[in-house]
Amino acid sequence: MKLLLLSALLMASMMACNSKTGQENTAANADFAKTVDDYYEERLKLFPIEATYQGDNRYNDLLPNSISQEFLARTKAFYTDYLDKIKAFDREKLSDQDKISYDILKRELELQLDQFKFHLEYVPFSQFEGLTLSFGQLGSGVGAQPFKTVKDYDDWLKRVSAFQVWGDTAVANFRKGMATGLIWPKSLVVKMIPQMTDLVVTDPTQSLFYGPIKNLPKDFSEADKNRLTAAYKKAILEQIVPTYKKLGDFLQQEYLPKARTTSGIDVVPQGPDLYKELVKTWTTTDKTPEEIYQTGLKEVARIRGEMEKVKMQVGFSGSLNDFFTHLKTDPKFYPYKQPKDVLAAFNTILVRIEPNLAKMFTQTPKSKFEIRQTEKFREASASAEYNPASADGSRPGIFYVPIPDAAKFNVTSGMESLFLHEAIPGHHYQVSLQQENTDLPKFRRFAWYGAYGEGWALYCESLGKELGIYTDPYQYMGALSDEIHRAIRLVVDVAIHTKQMTREEAIKYMMDNEPIAEQGAVAEIERYMAIPAQALSYKIGALKIRELRAKYEKQLGDQFNLAAFHDEFLKDGCMPLDVLEHKMDAWADRQKK
Incomplete structure (x- = not known):
C-alpha cells in the first residue's frame, strides 16, 4: 500500500x-x-523594396539611402x-x-x-545588380511596383525624390573604394556605363520611367491624370535623368581610369577573407574554396564523359570541341524568327511535362505563372530568370527570357533544362510553395538561400527524363551543357578569386568545356567577377539534394516515395544545407516507423 x-x-x-x-x-x-x-x-x-517585391505595399513610398x-x-x-x-x-x-x-x-x-x-558599400552596384537596375524595373510600370491607384502613382514619386540622394552617395562611396583599393575591374565598369547613359533622355515620353503614364487607369479623374502626367515628366527630367547622367559621367570620366586590370577579389583589401566569407554565405557550408575547386574538376570530367556518349549517339565523328562548334554554328539549330516563336517553344515544354508532374509532386502552387520576354533596357546583359509571384497572388510568377535577336536563339542551348530550372518545377514551385505556406514565420516565407533555392532548381534539371523530356539527344546535350556550366563555375569562380586566373583564361576554360558562344561566356565570367561565390551555390546545393535522395532511397527501399521526398523538401522553405539535412533525416526516420 x-x-x-x-x-x-x-x-x-x-x-x-x-x-x-x-x-x-x-x-x-x-x-x-x-x-x-x-x-x-x-x-x-x-528594406522596403523587399516588401514591394513580396507584394506588401505598406512601404511603397520609401527608398532609404541603404549605402x-x-x-x-x-x-x-x-x-x-x-x-x-x-x-x-x-x-x-x-x-x-x-x-x-x-x-x-x-x-x-x-x-x-x-x-x-x-x-x-564601396562598390554599391555593378552591371548585374544594384538599385540602378532594380529602380528601372520598378519604375517601368510592368514590375513589382504597383501602378493601379492614385496613391500608387504618388508613392513612386516619393521614391524618385529619394533616388537622387542615393545616387550622390553611390558616387561618394565609389570614391572611398578608389581611395582604399576596393574597386571594380575595368571590364565590368565599361558594361556599367551604357546602363546609365541609355536611360538619359531629353524627351520624357521616351523614358522607360514614362511607362506608368502611358498606362494610366481609365478611371482616374482628368485632374489626376493631368497632375500625374506633369509630375512624372518633371521627375524624369529633373530627378531621374540627372541621377543616371551623373552616375554615367562619373563612371566614364573618373572611375574607369582608376579601375583595376585584375579579375579576382583576392587583390583587394581583405580580399582572401572576404571570399571565404562569401563562400560560406552562398554555399551555406563550411567547405573550403579548394574543396569546391576539386569537386568542380571531377564534375567537369564526369559530365564530359556523358557528352561523349551523346556525340556518339547522334553519329558526330569529330572531337567533343568540334561537336560544340557544330552545335553553335549549324543553321538548323537556329529555327526561330520572332521572339514569340521562342516563347511558344517554352510554353510547349510546359504542356509536355504537365502529365508527369503529378507523379512527382503532391503539393503544387496556387500562384499563377507566365513566360515573358526580358525588357529591352536590360536584356543585353540579362540571363533568363524567374521573378517570384506576390504572396497575395495579385502578381504572377514570371519566367523572363532575354531575346535580343530571335534568329540567334539556339534551340540546343538547353531550353528544356532551362525551363525546369527557372520555371516549373524549379523556382516557381519552390518559391511559390514557400510563400503560400502561412504556417511558416514570415521571415522564412520570404527567405532566400542560393544553395537551397538554386540547388533545388539545378536538381530539377536532372528530372527531365523522369518528366518525359530530354527524348531529343540534342536537348539532352543542352541539359548536360547546363549541368557542366554549373560544374565549370566551381572551377573558374574559385580560380578567379584565389588562383589569379584571369578573365580571359576563365572565358577560354568555359568555352573549351561547353558549347557556349563567346558573348555568353564573357557575360558569365564577368558575373562571377561581380558577384563572387554566388555561382557556387547551384552545384553545391544540387549535389547535396541528390546525395540526400540517394541516401533515403537506400535506407527506405520500397518505403521511399519520391513525391513525398519532394514535398518534404519544399514544405518548410529555404534553409541552410546543414539545417535541411537534419530536417530531412528526421523525415526519413518517420517514414521507417
Whole structure:
C-alpha cells in the first residue's frame, strides 16, 4: 500500500513537473514566435523594396539611402539587437519548427554582422545588380511596383525624390573604394556605363520611367491624370535623368581610369577573407574554396564523359570541341524568327511535362505563372530568370527570357533544362510553395538561400527524363551543357578569386568545356567577377539534394516515395544545407516507423 501510495505521489509529482515544463515550453515558443515576427516586420521597414517585391505595399513610398553610413549603422544595431534576443532563448525548449527558425536566424544574423567589416558599400552596384537596375524595373510600370491607384502613382514619386540622394552617395562611396583599393575591374565598369547613359533622355515620353503614364487607369479623374502626367515628366527630367547622367559621367570620366586590370577579389583589401566569407554565405557550408575547386574538376570530367556518349549517339565523328562548334554554328539549330516563336517553344515544354508532374509532386502552387520576354533596357546583359509571384497572388510568377535577336536563339542551348530550372518545377514551385505556406514565420516565407533555392532548381534539371523530356539527344546535350556550366563555375569562380586566373583564361576554360558562344561566356565570367561565390551555390546545393535522395532511397527501399521526398523538401522553405539535412533525416526516420 505504501509502495502504491509512493508511486502515485511520484507520478503526480512527475505530471505536475511535466505540466510546468510544458507550460514553460509553450510560453517560450510563443515568445519566440513574437520575436521572429517582430524581426521580420522591422526588417521590412529597413528594406522596403523587399516588401514591394513580396507584394506588401505598406512601404511603397520609401527608398532609404541603404549605402549611407547612417543607414549601415542602424542596420548593424538592428542585427546585433536581434541576435542578442535570439540567443536569450533556450533552443531545447522550442518546438521542432522553432528550432529550425532559431538555427536559420541565428546563422543569418551572425553572417550579416560579419560582412560589415568588408565595406561592400564601396562598390554599391555593378552591371548585374544594384538599385540602378532594380529602380528601372520598378519604375517601368510592368514590375513589382504597383501602378493601379492614385496613391500608387504618388508613392513612386516619393521614391524618385529619394533616388537622387542615393545616387550622390553611390558616387561618394565609389570614391572611398578608389581611395582604399576596393574597386571594380575595368571590364565590368565599361558594361556599367551604357546602363546609365541609355536611360538619359531629353524627351520624357521616351523614358522607360514614362511607362506608368502611358498606362494610366481609365478611371482616374482628368485632374489626376493631368497632375500625374506633369509630375512624372518633371521627375524624369529633373530627378531621374540627372541621377543616371551623373552616375554615367562619373563612371566614364573618373572611375574607369582608376579601375583595376585584375579579375579576382583576392587583390583587394581583405580580399582572401572576404571570399571565404562569401563562400560560406552562398554555399551555406563550411567547405573550403579548394574543396569546391576539386569537386568542380571531377564534375567537369564526369559530365564530359556523358557528352561523349551523346556525340556518339547522334553519329558526330569529330572531337567533343568540334561537336560544340557544330552545335553553335549549324543553321538548323537556329529555327526561330520572332521572339514569340521562342516563347511558344517554352510554353510547349510546359504542356509536355504537365502529365508527369503529378507523379512527382503532391503539393503544387496556387500562384499563377507566365513566360515573358526580358525588357529591352536590360536584356543585353540579362540571363533568363524567374521573378517570384506576390504572396497575395495579385502578381504572377514570371519566367523572363532575354531575346535580343530571335534568329540567334539556339534551340540546343538547353531550353528544356532551362525551363525546369527557372520555371516549373524549379523556382516557381519552390518559391511559390514557400510563400503560400502561412504556417511558416514570415521571415522564412520570404527567405532566400542560393544553395537551397538554386540547388533545388539545378536538381530539377536532372528530372527531365523522369518528366518525359530530354527524348531529343540534342536537348539532352543542352541539359548536360547546363549541368557542366554549373560544374565549370566551381572551377573558374574559385580560380578567379584565389588562383589569379584571369578573365580571359576563365572565358577560354568555359568555352573549351561547353558549347557556349563567346558573348555568353564573357557575360558569365564577368558575373562571377561581380558577384563572387554566388555561382557556387547551384552545384553545391544540387549535389547535396541528390546525395540526400540517394541516401533515403537506400535506407527506405520500397518505403521511399519520391513525391513525398519532394514535398518534404519544399514544405518548410529555404534553409541552410546543414539545417535541411537534419530536417530531412528526421523525415526519413518517420517514414521507417
